[in-house]
Amino acid sequence: LINVDNHLGPEMKSTGEVLGVAGTLEEALYKGLIGAGYKMRKRDGVFITVRNSDKAEIGEIAKKYYDLGFRIYATEGTADVLKKYGIDAVSVKKIHESKTNNTLTLIESGKIQYVISTSAKGRIPSRDSVKIRRKTVERNIPCLTSLDTANALADCLKSHYSQHSTELIDINHMREEKLMLKFTKMQGIGNDYIYCSTFDQEISNPEALAVRLSDRHFGIGGDGIILVCPSKVADAKMKMYNLDGSEGK
Structure with a gap:
């Protein structure tokens, strides 16, 4: 639709829902965002422009993206706020301030992976905020119009989950109770791993289990897990x- 703002109102935010089921909130959110079409890229830049009422909260959220290694771009007012949080944000001119170096040309440059725009919703096509959000649709760039969503995305990107380390769950055969996992944690010369025997227990998704258990704040904590499995040629x-779910070589 031409000249329509893609900023969703409350009545539309619950339309087209996806379901992410997992043992942790981060993994469930990751699945939900992947299901919604997010590519979960961890490189290049993030462009941020928020309304005045959101500037008190945007600093902590932007810091998460900055710490992940993203280059932060922002309009002048937002950039001034972010610099107070130690974020070296690149200030970008508004559309009416420059014809050759502005927010739209930045989005078209290919440097931006995510846009956070909470400027007021409106039906006036000439507004910068409407033009920015329209451009993200044309360029297939995720546009986050809610700080809650922007914060959730940052937490998912910060986690070690990937499409290869999330557990596939059949909702038709979900467990009614938690299973007891037998393990032994051992360490030596600065490395610590969680050992699990598969002789007497089944581990269906070791990639997701490695991410969950290796977390030193909410899991057992370690550099990864090691499965002790039956062998045809040895005992x-x-x-x-590894702690990111990848298999060690």
Whole structure:
């Protein structure tokens, strides 16, 4: 639709829902965002422009993206706020301030992976905020119009989850109770791993389990997990999974 603002109102935010089921909030959010079409890229830049009422909250959220290694771009007023949080934000001119170097040309440059825009919703096509959000649709760039969503996305990007380390759950056969996992944690010369035997227990998704258990704040804590598995040529064999869910080589 031409000249229509893609900023969603409350009545439309619950339309087209996706479901993410997991053992942790971060993994469930990751699944939900992937299901909604997000590519979950962790490179290049994030462009931020927020209304005055959101400037008190945007600093902590932007800091998460900055700490992940994203280059932060912002309109002048937002950039001034972000610099107070130690964020070296690149100030970008508004559309009417420059014809060759402004927010639209930045979005068209290919440097931006995410746009956070909470400027007031409106039906006036000439507004900068409407033009920016329209341009993100044309360029297929995720445009976050809510600080809650922007914060949730940052937390998911910060986690070690990926499409290869999330557990596939059949909602038709979900467990009614939690399973008891037998493990032993061992450490040596600065490395610590969580050992699990598969001789007497089944571990269906070691990639997701490695991410969850290796978390030193909310899991057991470690550099990864090691599965002790049956072998046809020896007493046992081991499979190692790093804390990001990737299999050790």
